[in-house]
Amino acid sequence: MAGSNPNAKPMNLTLNVWRQPNRNTEGRIVEYKVKDISPEMSFLEMLDVLNEDLLHAGEDPVAFDHDCREGICGSCDLFINGRSHGPEKGTTTCQLHMRKFSDGDTITIEPWRANAFPVNKDLSVDRSAFDRIIQAGGYISVNTGGVPDGNEIPVPKEIADRAFEAATCIACGACVAACKNASAMLFVSAKVSQLALLPQGHAERKTRVENMVAQMDKEGFGACTNIGSCAAECPVGISLENIAMLNREFIVAKATSNNLA
Amino acid sequence: MLLDSKIPEGPLAEKWDKHKFNVKLVNPANKRKYDVIVVGTGLAGSSAAASLAELGYNVKAFTYHDSPRRAHSIAAQGGINAAKNYQNDGDSVFRLFYDTIKGGDYRAREANVYRLAQVSVNIIDQCVAQGVPFAREYGGLLANRSFGGAQVSRTFYARGQTGQQLLLGAYSALSRQVAYGKVKLYTRSEMLDLVMVDGVARGIVTRNVLTGEIENHAAHAVVLATGGYGNVFYLSTNAKLCNVTAAWRAHKKGAYFANPCFTQIHPTCIPVSGDYQSKLTLMSESLRNDGRVWVPKTVEMAQRLRKGEIRVQDIQEDDRDYFLERKYPAFGNLVPRDVASRNAKMMCDEGRGVGSTGLAVYLDFAEIIQRTGAEAVSQKYGNLFAMYEKITGEDPYKLPMRIYPAVHYTMGGLWVDYNLQTTIPGLYATGECNFSDHGANRLGASALMQGLADGYFVIPYTIGDYLAQTAPKPVDTQHPAFAEAKAGVQARTEQLLAIKGTRTPDQFHKALGHIMWEYCGMARNAEGLRHAKTEIQRLRKEFWSDVRVVGTGEELNQTLEKAGRVADFLELGELMVDDALARNESCGGHFREEYQTPEGEALRDDENFAYVAAWEYQGDNQPEKLNKEELTFENVKLTQRSYK
Numbered sequence: 001m002a003g004s005n006p007n008a009k010p011m012n013l014t015l016n017v018w019r020q021p022n023r024n025t026e027g028r029i030v031e032y033k034v035k036d037i038s039p040e041m042s043f044l045e046m047l048d049v050l051n052e053d054l055l056h057a058g059e060d061p062v063a064f065d066h067d068c069r070e071g072i073c074g075s076c077d078l079f080i081n082g083r084s085h086g087p088e089k090g091t092t093t094c095q096l097h098m099r100k101f102s103d104g105d106t107i108t109i110e111p112w113r114a115n116a117f118p119v120n121k122d123l124s125v126d127r128s129a130f131d132r133i134i135q136a137g138g139y140i141s142v143n144t145g146g147v148p149d150g151n152e153i154p155v156p157k158e159i160a161d162r163a164f165e166a167a168t169c170i171a172c173g174a175c176v177a178a179c180k181n182a183s184a185m186l187f188v189s190a191k192v193s194q195l196a197l198l199p200q201g202h203a204e205r206k207t208r209v210e211n212m213v214a215q216m217d218k219e220g221f222g223a224c225t226n227i228g229s230c231a232a233e234c235p236v237g238i239s240l241e242n243i244a245m246l247n248r249e250f251i252v253a254k255a256t257s258n259n260l261a
Numbered sequence: 262m263l264l265d266s267k268i269p270e271g272p273l274a275e276k277w278d279k280h281k282f283n284v285k286l287v288n289p290a291n292k293r294k295y296d297v298i299v300v301g302t303g304l305a306g307s308s309a310a311a312s313l314a315e316l317g318y319n320v321k322a323f324t325y326h327d328s329p330r331r332a333h334s335i336a337a338q339g340g341i342n343a344a345k346n347y348q349n350d351g352d353s354v355f356r357l358f359y360d361t362i363k364g365g366d367y368r369a370r371e372a373n374v375y376r377l378a379q380v381s382v383n384i385i386d387q388c389v390a391q392g393v394p395f396a397r398e399y400g401g402l403l404a405n406r407s408f409g410g411a412q413v414s415r416t417f418y419a420r421g422q423t424g425q426q427l428l429l430g431a432y433s434a435l436s437r438q439v440a441y442g443k444v445k446l447y448t449r450s451e452m453l454d455l456v457m458v459d460g461v462a463r464g465i466v467t468r469n470v471l472t473g474e475i476e477n478h479a480a481h482a483v484v485l486a487t488g489g490y491g492n493v494f495y496l497s498t499n500a501k502l503c504n505v506t507a508a509w510r511a512h513k514k515g516a517y518f519a520n521p522c523f524t525q526i527h528p529t530c531i532p533v534s535g536d537y538q539s540k541l542t543l544m545s546e547s548l549r550n551d552g553r554v555w556v557p558k559t560v561e562m563a564q565r566l567r568k569g570e571i572r573v574q575d576i577q578e579d580d581r582d583y584f585l586e587r588k589y590p591a592f593g594n595l596v597p598r599d600v601a602s603r604n605a606k607m608m609c610d611e612g613r614g615v616g617s618t619g620l621a622v623y624l625d626f627a628e629i630i631q632r633t634g635a636e637a638v639s640q641k642y643g644n645l646f647a648m649y650e651k652i653t654g655e656d657p658y659k660l661p662m663r664i665y666p667a668v669h670y671t672m673g674g675l676w677v678d679y680n681l682q683t684t685i686p687g688l689y690a691t692g693e694c695n696f697s698d699h700g701a702n703r704l705g706a707s708a709l710m711q712g713l714a715d716g717y718f719v720i721p722y723t724i725g726d727y728l729a730q731t732a733p734k735p736v737d738t739q740h741p742a743f744a745e746a747k748a749g750v751q752a753r754t755e756q757l758l759a760i761k762g763t764r765t766p767d768q769f770h771k772a773l774g775h776i777m778w779e780y781c782g783m784a785r786n787a788e789g790l791r792h793a794k795t796e797i798q799r800l801r802k803e804f805w806s807d808v809r810v811v812g813t814g815e816e817l818n819q820t821l822e823k824a825g826r827v828a829d830f831l832e833l834g835e836l837m838v839d840d841a842l843a844r845n846e847s848c849g850g851h852f853r854e855e856y857q858t859p860e861g862e863a864l865r866d867d868e869n870f871a872y873v874a875a876w877e878y879q880g881d882n883q884p885e886k887l888n889k890e891e892l893t894f895e896n897v898k899l900t901q902r903s904y905k
Contacts, residue, residue: 022816040534040654048539048767055765055820060812063819065327067500069540071648072425073331091651099654120471121817128448131328135440139433140392144312144717145383147390151347154401164394164419167426171330200392 010036011103015050017062018110023118023126029108039099043086044069044076046098047109064123069094071235074170077177078123079110084174084233092172092235112173114182116220129219130171130187136215137208138191140201153199166194168236175230175238181222186230188216189246190238196249206253213250264517264875264890267678268372273896274354277376280679281722285729292317294733296480297724298465300452300507302329302435304428304709305692306486308716311434314443316721318728321478322435322444325451325470325502325822330432333488333500334712337424338545339408340416341709343381348405352413354378359897361707364410364597365672365700366849366865367899368520368873370892372679373697380718381710385417387717391430395419409546409597410704421545421644427709431716450476451822452507453750455483455514455688458740462688466746468754470822473815475750477738481731482687482724485511486716489671489693491524493830493837494782495774497668498530498543504826505833508675508694516683517875517888519676519696521833522841525703525850526783528601530667531652532621541667542652544624544645546705549594549601551638552624552662555583560612567619573660584608591905599702599783599850599863602666606783609665616663625661666783670708672699672850673840676875676890680723681715684875687727691715696873701849754814757824762807766823769804773797773827773834781838786854790842794835801831836876836885843887846870860905867899 012035020027034050041049044066051061067075076093080086086096101107109123117125155163167190175186192209195201201208224243231240269280287295295318299310302324310322326332344357357378362369385403389395395417396404405414419426438444447467454466456477464479490505491497512518529544557563558580565571584604586593594601605622608614615621630638635658639646646657653663675683675690677697682689692712699707780793804827812818847856847863848870856864873890 038535038537041537042539042652045537045539049537051820052765052767055809055811058811061820063817067326067331067502068333068336069501070336070542072336072422073333073500075326075331095648095651097652097654124817127327131330131436131439131446131448134433135436139437140390141437142387142390142434143315144308144387144434144721147386150345150385150389150395151402153389155397156401157397157399160394160397160401163392164396164426167394167419167429168422170425171328194394195392198392198394200390 008039008099009103010038011098011101011105013037013101013104014106016106016108017122019062019122020119022121027119037098039097041098042069042094043078043080043096043098044094062123063121066094071095072170074172077112077125077172077174079112079177081108084178085235090235090237092170112177114176114221116182116184117173117176125173127171127173129221130173130184132219133184133188133212133215134191137204137211138195140195141204155198159197163194163197166190166197166238166242169238170236172235174233174235176221178229178233179222180227180229181225183224183230184216184219184221185224185243185246186234186238188212189242192249193242193245196245205249206257209246209249209253210257264676264888265678266370266890267680268370269679273371273375276372277379284722284726287725287729289317291733293319295319295482295728295731296321296736298323298478298480298483299486300465300484301332301486301488301694302326302432303332303334303486303488303692304431304712305694305716306332306484307428307431307435308713309484309486309691309720310444311431311438312717312721313724314438314441320438320444321447321480323447323450323452323465323467325449327448329435329446329448330429332428333503334428334709335425336500337709338421338543339547340406340418340423340706341384341427341713342408342415342706343385343417343710344378344415345382345385347403348414350413352415356413357381357415360411361698361704362700362897364702364704366702366863366902367700367867367871367894367897368523368848368892369698369700370873371894371896376719377698377711377714380714383718384710384713388427388430391433393419393426393430395426408705416706424709427713431713452487453510453825454746455511456743456746457514457685458742461686463736463740464738464743466750468750471817473813473818475747475754477743477747479736479738479743481728481736482689484689484691484720484724485675485694486691487694489674490830490833491668491671493773493834494668494777495770496533496538496541496778498527498541501540504829506826506829508690509829509833511675511683511685511688513878514685515878516685516688516690517676517877518673518836519873519875520673520701520840521837521876522781522844522851523672523701523849524668525598525670525672526602526666527669528598528605528666529624529664531649532616532663532665533618535618542648543667543669544649544662544664546598548624548642548645551629551641552594552626553583553628554585554594554601554605554622554624555581556608556613556615556622558582563613563615563619566615567617573615573623582613589905597702599852603783603852605664605666621663621665623661624664626657627661630658670703672696672701672703676873680726681720682723682727687731689720689724691720701851753825754821757808757810757821757828758814760806760808760810762809764807765809766820766827769800769808770823770827770830772800773831776800777834777837781841784852784854785841787842790838794838797831797835797838804828804831839885840874840876843874844870863902865901
């Protein structure tokens with residue numbers, strides 16, 4: 001049953017899905033058929049249909065991460081036909097709709113592939129490395145209470161807007177999955193830029209970038225070789241300029257560091 | 262038990278300051294001797310966990326997500342209210358208090374709401390200091406916008422992603438405390454029971470969703486910040502994983518559940534497109550400033566439209582019914598959420614709905630596009646139009662949007678006193694999880710305000726008062742109550758796996774959602790509610806004999822997780838129906854068809870129903886006991902709302 005277009009035809013599809021019981025067991029691609037898929041469905045709703053079918057057949061449904069299904073929580077993370085979040089630009093998997101596919105298509109669905117993101121099960125991966133990078137310095141050290149009035153420090157609109165653009169990163173990991181080096185530079189640079197741009201973040205500017213980059217390396221993410229596939233595949237449009245800013249911040253911090261460690 | 266709201270004595274404006282002075286303090290050296298569990302890492306949970314850790318308490322924070330930042334607060338769009346009066350337009354703490362009480366249709370507690378308005382100003386300062394990139398004017402100062410239910414501009418925002426930015430601020434504060442070792446973070450851990458020792462909250466039982474391990478955790482106090490229960494309707498604007506389980510288990514251990522039938526239905530959501538629909542997406546309320554709502558004048562025309570025999574463009578101006586403008590000439594398309602939602606439903610019930618399902622009305626921008634040009638409209642609503650097109654495949658610059666109301670927020674929740682403590686000593690509830698501040702209807706941009714008020718500025722004071730009266734002795738999980746609770750969780754998990762029935766958890770969930778939406782949704786009546794009660798009882802019985810879960814409990818098993826949540830929704834649903842049935846009046850989001858004015862508007866009964874309904878659990882399949890907390894209004898005058 002279609003919503004906007006009563007004439008939209010349901011589709012039959014072949015899915016090649018990565019199945020892996022847990023991180024210690026080898027995985028493999030398994031083929032499934034799904035029938036009568038409405039073009040109005042979201043990609044995840046199509047997977048819901050597959051999972052209901054599997055459940056009725058007594059088989060283990062495909063595990064995948066998802067939550068808000070409106071493109072903002074960053075939970076969903078599928079590598080679809082060799083691309084992070086699939087074929088539509090600027091779109092998370094949950095906002096990708098089946099009208100972007102055609103009847104008879106074969107769709108390959110894999111988890112993010114990166115050493116720093118081990119597979120939990122099937123399509124679900126462990127992205128806790130991102131949390132640890134933030135814990136290494138992705139904050140401004142203020143306690144609750146005792147802060148100045150919100151209008152005490154004016155922030156030029158252009159600066160506030162640029163900081164906002166960087167701050168919209170949803171930490172989905174598409175950048176890492178898209179990168180041939182599995183680099184997390186775009187993710188790290190978005191947070192570093194946001195806090196380096198705002199006057200509130202200046203006090204910890206140097207230690208922040210040093211610590212976050214050190215943690216990034218420790219987690220096993222690869223190096224950045226300026227290919228730019230991260231920004232091309234980012235569902236929320238985080239710009240490569242952030243990586244340039246991260247590099248600048250990092251060099252200045254290292255050259256003038258008070259951090260003797 | 263007698264309900265004591267513990268509202269401090271004295272004039273409204275002085276209550277919170279006096280209370281802060283009167284509460285007992287824990288001396289700095291002793292704070293590290295207390296452990297506090299915080300469940301949930303949305304705005305209310307992250308802010309509480311970070312603030313308590315900063316004070317020196319040992320905090321354990323739990324989330325079933327892979328990261329605290331995934332909590333559903335992240336999806337809030339519009340903004341956060343604060344009585345800053347930066348715009349010099351007459352705002353004040355009292356005005357924000359007054360608007361919130363009135364917006365809630367006079368079913369909230371004056372003292373709590375006043376405190377909320379007071380601390381609202383501190384929230385903005387805190388978030389700015391954390392690096393939250395709020396919208397700013399060219400001079401570098403903070404920008405504001407207007408929102409429904411207020412005549413002043415007091416809403417702070419970060420484009421259409423205010424919730425995201427505020428949550429990332431709270432998440433950064435939480436991450437800092439994790440780095441300091443003051444917060445121990447448990448991700449992918451779902452709370453499945455509360456543990457009580459000697460009548461007080463002493464810990465929780467969790468399930469590690471990756472390994473299936475059932476774990477006990479002890480603390481001197483427990484804070485639930487686990488959000489609302491809108492997903493009882495299956496389809497809502499909530500995230501897929503949002504559920505009532507933590508709050509419900511606490512309820513079954515003795516925490517009263519307040520006003521469960523108060524749910525908010527948001528009028529402008531993208532409609533259901535088919536049976537496979539998994540969730541509904543909100544389109545910001547601001548669209549009603551310029552969009553005109555209509556349906557075809559005749560059922561016959563609507564039918565042809567649904568079949569695809571005619572197109573929307575074929576319907577002449579004279580054949581369109583702009584029903585909100587017709588019925589409410591004074592407010593037109595800008596009537597409050599509950600009124601707009603109910604009227605859309607009425608049109609669809611008459612058979613005049615549009616879209617292939619017939620469950621949608623048009624929100625048309627043709628006039629404003631003609632008057633000001635597509636470019637001007639894009640400046641204002643570009644991102645919303647783009648999101649609409651992504652989901653529906655239709656271009657709202659050319660065709661009217663189709664919208665339909667959807668469940669959005671639950672005003673009800675665990676009953677708490679002025680200290681945000683539930684009826685269980687040592688158990689607190691914050692944010693949407695509690696019932697406290699929004700009465701029978703929440704105003705836009707007030708949910709973020711309440712979540713952060715509770716976490717940053719209320720709980721850090723009030724929990725200290727309780728802990729100061731608790732011995733600073735180490736707590737552990739040795740008490741038999743822990744083993745017992747753990748065994749209970751284990752048994753339930755095994756039971757769900759053992760049924761091996763024929764219907765999936767989603768099938769049961771959808772069936773429940775259908776009952777709730779039909780009989781306990783936008784409009785309710787006694788007959789329908791009684792029918793719903795029987796239906797829910799039948800469905801619950803079927804669930805426990807026919808649900809199908811495959812796999813084991815010792816692995817990532819998302820079907821098992823779902824089944825547990827649906828089981829709790831099946832119990833909560835009945836309580837919501839009981840509550841709606843007991844409240845013989847209409848107020849805010851609760852519209853009982855028997856209680857309306859001759860013009861079809863909500864008819865409150867202040868004489869008999871100006872109370873909080875706090876339900877007390879009496880055991881499995883027993884009717885719950887209704888306790889009443891009378892609401893007294895000393896600072897506002899109760900009036901009937903009118904939008905004609």
